[in-house]
Amino acid sequence: MEDEQGGRREHAEVIVVGAGVIGTSTALALARHGHDVLVIDRGSAIGHGSTSSSAGIIRLHADDPVSCSLAMEALPLWESWRDFLRAPDDEEMAQFVRCGSVILDHGDGATDRYAEVLASCGAAAEQLDAAGLLELAPYLDIHRFGPPVDITNDAFWVEPTELLQGALHTPASGYVGDPALAAKNLADAAAREGARFRLRSEVSGFDHSDETWTVRLADGVNLTAQVVVNAAGPHSAHINALAGVGDDFTVGVRQLREELHHVPAPPGVNLERDGVHVVDSDLGINFRPEGGGAFLVGSNGAECDPVTVVDDPDDFSAQVSVRSWDRQVLRLARRVRGLTVPPRPRGVVGLYDATDDWAPIYDTTAREGFVVAMGTSGNQFKTAPVVGDLMRQIVESALEKEQAPAVLHGQTTGREFPGAAFSRQRTAVAARSRG
Ligand SMILES: Cc1cc2nc3c(=O)[nH]c(=O)nc-3n(C[C@H](O)[C@H](O)[C@H](O)COP(=O)(O)OP(=O)(O)OC[C@H]3O[C@@H](n4cnc5c(N)ncnc54)[C@H](O)[C@@H]3O)c2cc1C
Structure with a gap:
């Protein structure tokens, strides 16, 4: 025509x-x-x-x-x-990996609120105490590090004394790699x-x-x-x-630039067996297992994290920034025992089409x-x-x-x-x- x-x-x-x-x-x-x-x-x-x-x-x-x-x-x-x-x-198909999610409980009441919503929708969830959390993910350091602060803040480096209360576990959650x-x-x-x-x-x-x-x-x-x-x-x-x-x-609606970082797990950590998606508001990050024995870590939008609004979605840096890498990966290193920070940043950058x-x-x-x-x-x-x-x-x-x-x-x-x-x-x- x-x-x-x-x-x-x-x-x-x-x-x-x-x-x-x-x-x-x-x-x-x-x-x-x-x-x-x-x-x-x-x-x-x-x-x-x-x-x-x-x-x-x-x-x-x-x-x-x-x-x-x-x-x-x-x-x-x-x-x-x-x-x-x-x-x-x-046909090659995307795979859903059921690793479960844990929402760490650092005493702000969030896990109780989530538990209530999950129950109202009929979703299975269990409260784990600190021992139960460690049994599920033995590589976690279950200290309380928060509230989240920037790594340039001295408070970030203070040695923690208190422990998390546990976590809310939703075993059915997972990810598509x-x-x-x-x-x-x-x-x-x-x-x-x-x-x-x-x-x-x-x-x-x-x-x-x-x-x-x-x-x-x-x-x-x-x-x-x-x-x-x-x-x-x-x-x-x-x-x-x-x-x-x-x-x-x-x-x-705003377009927000977000980075996800790819970090190898410490030796001896078996993420195929013990990998779980961790929602860590105590440190302001969340991370999940990634193929090849690594973690994929991103920000939870903690108040201390800068918000990068992009005016033109065709004009933003698609390179992982050292500053953002340090901010997220050093936090991950707090939560995962024995994690070393690789010298070269690796990850992906994308835009959220985010509403108010x-x-x-x-x-x-x-x-x-x-x-x-x-x-x-x-x-x-x-x-x-x-x-x-x-x-x-x-x-x-x-x-x-x-x-x-x-x-x-x-x-x-x-x-x-x-x-x-x-x-x-x-x-x-x-x-x-x-x-
Ligand atoms: C870093 C990051 C992490 C995320 N993590 C999660 C997560 O863990 N779990 C979750 O549930 N969601 C997550 N999301 C959100 C989720 O991935 C997105 O909401 C979803 O993929 C958006 O899909 P879409 O089809 O709307 O947009 P897109 O995938 O962006 O598709 C839009 C398409 O429109 C095309 N287009 C644009 N302009 C034009 C034009 N002028 N003419 C023709 N075509 C055009 C583009 O080429 C593009 O292919 C994440 C998003 C990002 C960026």
């Missing part, structure tokens, strides 16, 4: 902008429900946006029941990944259901008329659709601006036929297999020219999720924690 300027034109019922874990999951759910979907991404490979730098932690604990339930709904899908995606036996592969698996599954993919295709603008969205690509091609889904990760605010969307949002309240925005917008799956805030990898189907429900409302449904349904158990929790116009609860 040609458009009025003589350029090539391709049509789909739904165009998804972004082939990260959220866009591909959305495409799969839509294709499974018989919709004609086209996913476009400016990159040359699936899942190579912020998804590729994700820590891939699938944790169940959360500040609120909606987040916890969403993670609970997604967990069985990660556990049965090949079956869920109806993938052939010879190759998040980009998970997105590729979703894309391959969507393609098997008929979804189309167009890589190396950068969106440069939109037009909307006669109930049709025209998606303009930088290479001059125009695409048309009834509904557009903005799943552009840290570029979602830019895509909204191109579409003239976002003025009525009451929830703000660390909850995502899954919603329709003021412009008919334009919906958003954005603000994933460094925590929506784990929920992605479920989010795809929630987005499918929102897209189907948009196709009917309706607002997002008041109640969304999880496809695993039928759990209900209030649409208001993901609304672009919610009142952001700023006190919520991110990790």
Whole structure:
């Protein structure tokens, strides 16, 4: 087909902008429900946006029941990944590693609050005393080092005298070591259901008329659709601006630069057997086992850690910084007995598309036929297999020219999720924690 300027034109019922874990999951759910979907991404490979730098932690604990339930709904899908995606036996699949999470108890009441939320969602959790924590992860130093301070602060180096009280253990949590592969698996599954993919295709603008969205690509091609889904990760605010969307949002979104560091475990530590995801608010870090006998460590967003807001998601340093490495890895060395700090920093850098309240925005917008799956805030990898189907429900409302449904349904158990929790116009609860 040609458009009025003589350029090539391709049509789909739904165009998804972004082939990260959220866009591909959305495409799969839509294709499974018989919709004609086209996913476009400016990159040359699936899942190579912020998804590729994700820590891939699938944790169940959360500040609120909606987040916890969403993670609970997604967990069985990660556990049965090949079956869920109806993938052939010879397809390389992302692996869910069930290592469990421990949330260290340093007496601030957080573990009691998490335990309450987990119980209300039916998630298994056990309180460990200090001996139980050591039995689970014998390489941990269970002293209390906090509250977290910068390593330039003398208090960081003071020898601790008190011990942690123990930890809250969620044995079902885990991680996916190759998040980009998970997105590729979703894309391959969507393609098997008929979804189309167009890589190396950068969106440069939109037009909307006669109930049709025209998606303009930088290479001059125009695409048309009834509904557009903005799943552009840290570029979602830019895509909204191109579409003239976002003025009525009451929830703000910022792009935050985050580093994860890769540190070999001390000799004798067997992370395949004893590895566990550790949430350590006492030191302001969290870490999980990484393949090859190493830890992957990141910040918990402690107050002493600088927040790096990135104005242009195409312009930030993708190199691990020595300053950030020292800050995170020296803390890890406090918690893991015998850990030596390698001389050369190693890790990944990525951007969070972070909202004011660390909850995502899954919603329709003021412009008919334009919906958003954005603000994933460094925590929506784990929920992605479920989010795809929630987005499918929102897209189907948009196709009917309706607002997002008041109640969304999880496809695993039928759990209900209030649409208001993901609304672009919610009142952001700023006190919520991110990790
Ligand atoms: C460092 C880090 C650690 C994280 N750790 C965890 C974790 O442990 N657990 C967890 O649950 N979550 C975690 N997250 C969050 C999670 O990984 C993200 O929320 C999720 O991967 C976002 O996926 P997405 O598909 O929305 O975005 P992306 O993966 O960024 O995909 C967006 C796509 O849009 C494309 N795009 C952008 N602009 C355009 C354009 N103009 N035209 C065409 N295409 C465009 C990009 O190329 C990209 O491929 C982490 C995130 C980061 C950055």
